[in-house]
Amino acid sequence: MAGHDYSSRVIWTGNRGEGTAHYRAYDRTWDIAVPGKPVVPCSNDPLLGGDPAKMNPEDLLLSALSACHMLWYLHYASEAGVVVTGYEDVPVGRGEIGPGGAGRFLSATLQPVITVAAGTDLVAAEAIHHRIHSVCFIARSVNFPVSYAGRFIIAA
Template sequence: MAKQHAYPARVIWTGNRGEGTQSYKGYDRSWDLALEGKAVVSCSNDPVLGGDPAKYNPEDMLVAAVAACHMLWYLHLASSAGVTVVAYEDTAVGEGVMNPDASGNFTSATLHPKVTVRAGSDLEKARRLHGEVHKYCFIARSVNFPITIEPEIFEE
């Protein structure tokens, strides 16, 4: 039987300059992600849509969630398979389109994990494990766009 999980999110709009949404350009697209017991993350809209480029936006967080979920499951699978990972870094990129009616969607994401394994590890197994991750990754299984993984495996 499947086990149900809940993931609360508390989003608080912080962009009221005093007159709310009375005019389209009269408010900021800023907000806080604030969950009890966790650090507050100040966020904004995509800069293309008037957001603050110094803050994370929902699109950044979606791509980061895909990459982080992949990494965490990869580390789990590597540990179970006897592959000792000593370093992991990813420079993931999400691609999207904005339609003429201002709607948009992601069309793909590409992960570029650079994985360093302990000398003597099975490099082919380390590479192959990336292909197994999306069987388990909650985020990857939930999005409706393709995710490509282009790993590089190094020995320490």
């Protein structure tokens, strides 16, 4: 098996001048800075006092899961002759906070709306979803169930 290395740079931006001198002395903000790519400003989950205008770790994980599924879907669709002209997903992750404040994802449901060319075999287009979980890097790496509830639109 071939190995792959991935790298990122996470830079805490929440020091208000006194660092972590006490719990309320600092912001839970940071930047994700990958060389050659735009910086992504992030914050803690709004439920935990974070900035709702910024991405948080849960947003990023759910988005990565959805994007990985989409990319594999498009790949398999092109191989199968399924012409996709649009793809949009609104995934939903379900989480819980346990005693002591530790949280985790319980599940995720991908809900893609996929626009396909007229005459597309929708049974074949649907079957593609069932192949993806075994190859998607992100889906294979999480320890919670991932399901999908997609639908198709026939292009006019």
